[in-house]
């Protein structure tokens with residue numbers, strides 16, 4: 001069938017056809033078509049997306065990349081034929097049926113994802129099937145390799161190239177903003193790529209974006225790292241492991257991070273930047289991704305095994321994840337807290353201790369410090385101001401304001417303090433509850449949104465004293481977050497009556 005092209009200014013491949021043309025072609029939403037340029041013979045696949053309103057029959061709306069790939073402009077004519085669905089659909093179905101995917105099958109799925117031959121529904125099916133049925137280590141290795149091979153890679157002339165990555169799950173985990181400058185200040189090369197929030201309210205990419213641009217090509221990442229020794233950029237923009245961000249987009253609304261996909265997501269990014277020595281931070285706690293020490297050790301073994309299969313030296317740090325790292329949750333609040341520590345603040349202890357511990361392991365692995373001497377070296381790079389100086393350099397090389405001060409980074413204008421309803425001690429902070437409230441307040445999208453924990457586990461509070469403060473950039477977001485905070489009670493003060501349900505409020509089934 002011949003159709004007239006209407007170019008639509010939407011980034012990406014594919015397009016939309018009219019219901020009448022779809023009926024004549026005999027296709028439904030989700031079927032496949034092939035769009036062919038009649039003169040050049042160039043062709044591109046297209047997932048059928050049917051409309052009745054934005055087009056007239058006889059016209060096909062094509063998105064930017066498909067038009068550019070085929071050299072098409074508004075008003076051109078194209079041939080449109082039905083096509084067979086890609087074989088990756090069969091392989092996704094195999095995973096749904098609890099099958100084991102071969103390396104070739106995994107590669108086909110990932111290639112089709114990256115080439116936009118799979119619709120969002122189909123990618124969601126793959127992520128969900130893997131979440132429910134899991135992946136064995138061979139599948140994780142195949143996924144990691146496929147993610148690397150479908151993107152760009154960086155090779156550095158200086159060695160060793162080191163890196164760190166956290167599996168996430170603990171709110172307020174802003175340590176990368178300290179670890180990268182500490183490591184780079186020690187003279188090591190650390191091309192850090194991070195994701196945005198997956199299960200949290202602010203991923204490292206969301207945080208760094210407060211200070212500097214984070215979208216760079218692989219070539220730019222390499223150049224900037226050579227200049228400053230380190231960078232903190234968003235993995236999703238680099239074309240380094242581009243499938244990663246497609247999977248993360250599916251995971252984000254559900255706050256899920258399937259184990260195999262998580263290992264592949266992390267290790268693909270490390271491998272693609274040429275990291276030779278890597279520390280993986282595995283926070284453990286009842287409301288994080290990993291609940292017990294035993295599970296953490298098992299996950300650590302898997303990371304180390306995948307690292308060794310790829311030729312990387314990996315060590316894992318199992319860290320305390322019962323409650324947030326530091327006190328701040330959400331982009332601006334976290335950045336201000338991290339900067340203040342780099343500027344010399346002696347608190348929060350949890351943030352400083354975790355950052356120097358992780359940095360210390362890397363310094364030891366890379367031979368910069370003696371065994372057991374890494375932490376001390378990291379602490380002195382932090383307290384001497386060398387890490388701050390390096391961070392300013394990193395911000396500058398990425399195009400940010402290099403003389404930024406923690407006091408420049410402000411939380412949202414709208415705030416509400418949550419008072420303790422009783423006198424007592426804070427006995428628990430529920431990470432997932434805090435994240436839900438912070439997300440409703442607008443984080444990570446609204447940079448000023450988030451939570452400041454005025455009290456942490458063990459803090460004594462008198463009735464009416466503030467447990468935590470919610471920040472937002474609009475009253476509407478603040479109200480939504482407050483409503484959820486009242487429902488979830490993410491911080492429990494001992495002696496607190498959570499609810500009182502009188503007998504006459506419930507209809508009892510009487511046995512008379």
Ligand SMILES: O=P(O)(O)OC[C@H]1O[C@H](OP(=O)(O)O)[C@H](O)[C@@H]1O
Nearest residue numbers: 166168169194195198199200203204
């Ligand atoms: O949203 P959740 O699932 O908590 O974690 C995601 C965060 O964890 C990792 O941190 P880093 O890059 O090692 O600092 C990711 O890159 C991302 O920023």
Ligand SMILES: Nc1ccnc(=O)[nH]1
Nearest residue numbers: 166167168195262265
């Ligand atoms: N799944 C992931 C967890 C943590 N960091 C990542 O980049 N990816």
